[in-house]
Amino acid sequence: MGLFDLMSEDLIIMELQGNSKDEVMDELVDKIDATGVIKKKKKFRKALDGREKESSTGIGYGIAIPHGKSKAVEAPRVAFGLKKEGVDWQSIDGTKANLIFMIAVPEKAAGDTHLKILQMLSRKLMDEDFREALIHAENKDEVITLLKEIA
Amino acid sequence: MKLLAITSCPNGIAHTYMAAENLQKAADEMGVGMKVETQGSVGVDNALTEKEIAEADGIIISADKTVAKDRFVGKRLIEVPVSDGIRKPEELITRFKTDDVPVYQGTGNKETAQKGTSKSGQPAFYRDLMNGVSYMIPFVVIGGLFTAIALAFGGHATANGIQIPKDSFWYQVQQIGGLGFQLMVPILSGFIAMSIADRPGLAPGMIVGFIANTGSFYHSDAGAGFIGGIIAGFLVGYIAKLIKMWKAPKMIQPIMPILVIPLLTAAIAGGIFILVLGHPIASLMTGLENGLNGMQGASKIILAVILGAMIAFDMGGPFNKVAFLFGSAMIAQGNTEIMGPIAIAICVPPIGMGLATFLGKKKYAPEEQEAGKASFTMGLFGITEGAIPLAAGDPLRVIPSNMAGAIVGAIIGMVFGVTDRVPHGGPIVAAFGAVSHVIMFFVAIIVGVLVTALMANLLKRKVKA
Numbered sequence: 042m043g044l045f046d047l048m049s050e051d052l053i054i055m056e057l058q059g060n061s062k063d064e065v066m067d068e069l070v071d072k073i074d075a076t077g078v079i080k081k082k083k084k085f086r087k088a089l090d091g092r093e094k095e096s097s098t099g100i101g102y103g104i105a106i107p108h109g110k111s112k113a114v115e116a117p118r119v120a121f122g123l124k125k126e127g128v129d130w131q132s133i134d135g136t137k138a139n140l141i142f143m144i145a146v147p148e149k150a151a152g153d154t155h156l157k158i159l160q161m162l163s164r165k166l167m168d169e170d171f172r173e174a175l176i177h178a179e180n181k182d183e184v185i186t187l188l189k190e191i192a
Numbered sequence: 193m194k195l196l197a198i199t200s201c202p203n204g205i206a207h208t209y210m211a212a213e214n215l216q217k218a219a220d221e222m223g224v225g226m227k228v229e230t231q232g233s234v235g236v237d238n239a240l241t242e243k244e245i246a247e248a249d250g251i252i253i254s255a256d257k258t259v260a261k262d263r264f265v266g267k268r269l270i271e272v273p274v275s276d277g278i279r280k281p282e283e284l285i286t287r288f289k290t291d292d293v294p295v296y297q298g299t300g301n302k303e304t305a306q307k308g309t310s311k312s313g314q315p316a317f318y319r320d321l322m323n324g325v326s327y328m329i330p331f332v333v334i335g336g337l338f339t340a341i342a343l344a345f346g347g348h349a350t351a352n353g354i355q356i357p358k359d360s361f362w363y364q365v366q367q368i369g370g371l372g373f374q375l376m377v378p379i380l381s382g383f384i385a386m387s388i389a390d391r392p393g394l395a396p397g398m399i400v401g402f403i404a405n406t407g408s409f410y411h412s413d414a415g416a417g418f419i420g421g422i423i424a425g426f427l428v429g430y431i432a433k434l435i436k437m438w439k440a441p442k443m444i445q446p447i448m449p450i451l452v453i454p455l456l457t458a459a460i461a462g463g464i465f466i467l468v469l470g471h472p473i474a475s476l477m478t479g480l481e482n483g484l485n486g487m488q489g490a491s492k493i494i495l496a497v498i499l500g501a502m503i504a505f506d507m508g509g510p511f512n513k514v515a516f517l518f519g520s521a522m523i524a525q526g527n528t529e530i531m532g533p534i535a536i537a538i539c540v541p542p543i544g545m546g547l548a549t550f551l552g553k554k555k556y557a558p559e560e561q562e563a564g565k566a567s568f569t570m571g572l573f574g575i576t577e578g579a580i581p582l583a584a585g586d587p588l589r590v591i592p593s594n595m596a597g598a599i600v601g602a603i604i605g606m607v608f609g610v611t612d613r614v615p616h617g618g619p620i621v622a623a624f625g626a627v628s629h630v631i632m633f634f635v636a637i638i639v640g641v642l643v644t645a646l647m648a649n650l651l652k653r654k655v656k657a
Contacts (some may be wrong), residue, residue, distance in 0.1 A: 095202050098254060100278050106206045110233075133275050146205060146233075156205065156234045163209035167217065167278075 042154050043192025044162050045185065047119045051075065053181055054122040057141070059125045062093075065128050066107055069143040076118060085145060086111035099130030099138050103176065104166055108144035108159075117155035118145045119162070120185065125176070139176050140166075161191050165174065195288060196240050196248045200255035201274045206230030211254045211277030212238075218281035231259065232622060250279070250288040251296070259491035261296060262390045269296035295443065324384035324425055325585040326559050328376050332581050333566040335372025340573035342366035343616075351523060353615040357423035358527075372579060373508075377405035377421035380584060384425025389457075392449045396432060396458035400424040403465050410470020413477055417509025418580045420473070422587070424465060428434040430476070432457040473510055480514040492606050496533045500602030504594040507576045507583065518579065520615035528628075532610035533602035535574065536636045538617025540601045541594035542571030542578030543637070544644025548593075549582070552649035560585060574618025586652065591599035593648035601640025608632035 050074050059065040068078075070086055079085050088109030092098065099105040120143045127137025144159060165171055171187065178184045197215045201207035212228040219226030227244060230237045240263075245251070250268040253259050256276025261269070264373025270284060270293055277284070287293055346362020347354040356363045385393030403409045404420035416423070435453050444452060480502070487495050502515035514532060522530040547566025548555045557566065563581040570578030583590040604610075610633045614626035619637070627633045 092203060096273075096275070098206070100207065100210060100275060108203060108205050110203055110205070133279060144205060146203075153234045156232070159205050160230075160234065161230065163206040164213040165346045167210055167213040 042158060043189060044119065044158050045189050045192070047117050047155060048121070048188065049076065050181060052118065052120040053182060053184055054120070055178075055184070056127075057122040057124040057128070059124075059130065062105075062128060062130055062157045065122060065141060066143070067122065069107070069122055069141065073118045073143065077148065078116040078118050079113055080115060081113040085109055085111050086136060087111075088113070089143075097133065098132040099132030101134035101136055102166070102169075102172060103127065103133050103136060103139040104142070104172065105130040105132070105138035105140070106142045106144060106163070106166075108146065110146040110148060112148040114145045114147040117147060117159075119143070119159070121180070121188065123176070123184070140172065142166075156173050158191070165191050193249045193288065195219060195248060195250050195252060195285060196244060197226065197228040197252040197254060197277070198231060198240070198259050199228060199274060199277055199400035200231035200257045200259055202256055204234070204257075207256075207274045207278065210598040211274050211281075213280075215252065215254065215277050215281045215284070219285055222285055224285055231255070231257070237619070238436065239492055242276070250293055252284050254278075254284070254620075260390065262392075262449065264296050267296055268293040291424040297439070297448075320384050320387040320426070320429065320558070321422065321587075322547070323387035324380040324382075324422070325581050326557075327383040328380040328584065329559055329563045329566075329581045330373050331376040331379055332563065332577060333372075335369050335374075335376060336566060336570035336573075336575045336578050338365050338369030338372060339575055340369075340570055342369060343573055344618060347620075347624070349614040349616075349621070349626050351613070351615075353520070354624065371550060374405075376577075376580070377418055378402040380418060381421045381425035381428065382523060384422065385429035385432060388426070388429025389436060389453075390449075392436065392453035393429050393432040393457070395454045396461060397425055397428040399458050400461045400465055403462055404469075405444050407474070410466050410474055411534060412470065412474035412510070414510050414513035416469070416473050417506045418584050419506050419509055420465075420469075422584060423469070424461065427464060428457055428461045431461050438549075439472055477510045477514055480511065481518070484514065484518045492529075493603060494531070495573065495644045496602040496606035497599050499530070500540075500599035501595045502538040503534060503576065503602075504541050504598035505591060507541060507580055507594075512576065516615070523613055523615055528613045529606070529609065531612040532627065532629075532633070533605035533636075535612040535617035535621050535638060536601040536605040536610065536633065537598035538574050538576050539571045539619065539637060540597040540640035540644055541576055541583070542567045543618075544571075544594065544597045544641040545579040545582040545590065546571060547641055548645040548648040548652075551645060552653050554651065555649055556582075557585075557655050572618055574616050576617070589651040590648055593644050593651060596647050597640040597644025599640075600643045601636045604636035604639055605633065608636070 088111035089107050098107050122141045127139050130138040199208045199211040208230050212230045229240045251264050253271045255276045342362040342365040346356040378398040378401035382394050382398035385397025401421045401424045404424040405415040407415045468483045499515045502511040505511045519531040519534040525607045549561050549564025567578035
């Protein structure tokens with residue numbers, strides 16, 4: 042099992058359209074919703090917003106990882122969006138977010154494999170070379186190859 | 193240099209591990225030994241051992257969630273938000289090198305770690321209460337179900353209640369159940385106190401909780417029940433916390449958490465309970481008894497209201513005991529009309545709160561839902577205590593609901609002349625053939641149960657995930 046088991050080509054956006062945190066969140070929520078794992082979009086969005094309120098998931102380094110744990114989520118999914126010019130995520134270090142990973146986690150899920158995968162993703166994102174490679178990826182295939190490293 | 197760290201964040205999905213990764217990396221680069229324990233949604237990984245803690249030169253807690261610190265008394269310790277572990281691990285590690293890190297005294301600066309993100313987002317009062325309740329639930333379940341089984345298989349209906357012959361197997365089963373009930377209040381107090389004051393609160397909490405629940409300590413016929421236990425838990429917790437604030441001389445510091453704090457707290461809180469609170473409880477019981485005896489000529493409906501309210505108020509505490517003994521005494525005088533409504537009121541809280549957890553799942557924590565099933569079963573056997581975990585977790589909403597249902601049930605029973613000649617309650621007394629107007633007995637129970645369940649769910653708020 043690896044990160045890409047929670048993803049698919051459709052869950053990757055090479056050029057996010059949104060220019061605000063809210064718009065970007067909407068775009069990514071829609072992508073995850075399109076895979077059919079979200080029962081109530083609003084409820085999932087609420088879980089995401091709730092987490093952002095506690096503290097921004099923009100942790101600097103150009104990364105944001107909005108994540109929501111909710112009953113509205115039926116299976117774990119990760120969506121990835123790239124925004125080369127960055128979007129304001131109220132990050133702690135004031136930098137804009139370029140790499141946005143949206144994580145959807147069910148309230149109750151069989152086993153914790155998905156949590157272990159997300160743990161690997163979190164750790165991998167602390168690797169500067171990996172971030173640089175992701176940010177400069179030219180196409181989906183390159184992104185997929187990089188994300189498949191997380192396994 | 194050897195350092196240890198703990199990382200944790202509200203959801204435990206991402207930041208916990210980012211901070212762990214960066215702390216580890218920074219330490220590796222700086223040539224500093226480092227082990228990071230992660231407390232995330234997968235549970236605790238890479239747990240620190242006692243030996244590692246003993247050998248470490250310092251501890252970094254990088255968390256946005258409460259992390260228990262009692263393991264680290266006497267160690268140099270920094271406590272920072274999880275973001276600092278991610279953003280500036282080098283700086284944190286350097287602080288140990290330049291020696292500007294204070295030694296953790298075990299003086300419980302919990303607040304700095306909490307950052308307002310207690311697990312459920314509830315105020316501290318409820319968090320402390322629920323901590324006690326969650327440890328108490330298994331004791332109530334063991335106590336209640338063993339007692340119920342013993343009553344059902346080994347019980348004989350007598351004028352002194354449902355009795356189990358002392359030489360029978362079922363008597364032993366009942367004894368085990370009794371032990372569960374005897375331990376439940378001390379456990380409740382102990383873990384409330386521990387939630388407030390960390391580990392030093394546990395022992396005095398349990399001991400003062402036991403005192404609270406045992407009337408003979410203060411010349412009372414009955415203990416103060418679970419409400420007394422809650423009071424004891426908070427009393428002990430805050431006293432222990434207060435003593436912890438004292439900046440003890442270095443010599444005494446190591447024995448503070450295991451000796452000084454528990455000893456002083458048990459002495460002070462135990463003393464307060466026996467000398468200050470105990471006497472009023474004893475005189476309260478006498479007063480209630482006299483009051484009820486004076487009510488004998490009064491309107492039966494008013495009597496039903498008072499008895500129902502008393503039975504449901506503290507479920508095994510002084511009010512409940514006095515009402516129950518009053519009903520039993522009336523049976524001895526040949527008046528079984530009083531015990532009828534009491535038998536109804538006895539089972540309304542446990543069955544009603546059980547039903548409430550079935551109907552409003554979102555309003556009860558998972559352990560409360562389990563407690564609800566047990567509570568429902570205990571209610572069938574007339575064991576009011578079944579509802580205690582649910583009442584103790586949210587007394588201001590649940591106790592009024594219990595009382596309302598019990599009052600309604602008791603009134604219906606009184607109006608239709610339901611009698612009971614065995615001092616015990618719940619459907620089991622009907623099964624023993626001790627009840628008259630059986631149909632109205634059950635109607636009264638059902639109506640009372642519905643009142644309790646609906647009112648509780650109306651008042652209670654959703655439990656946050």
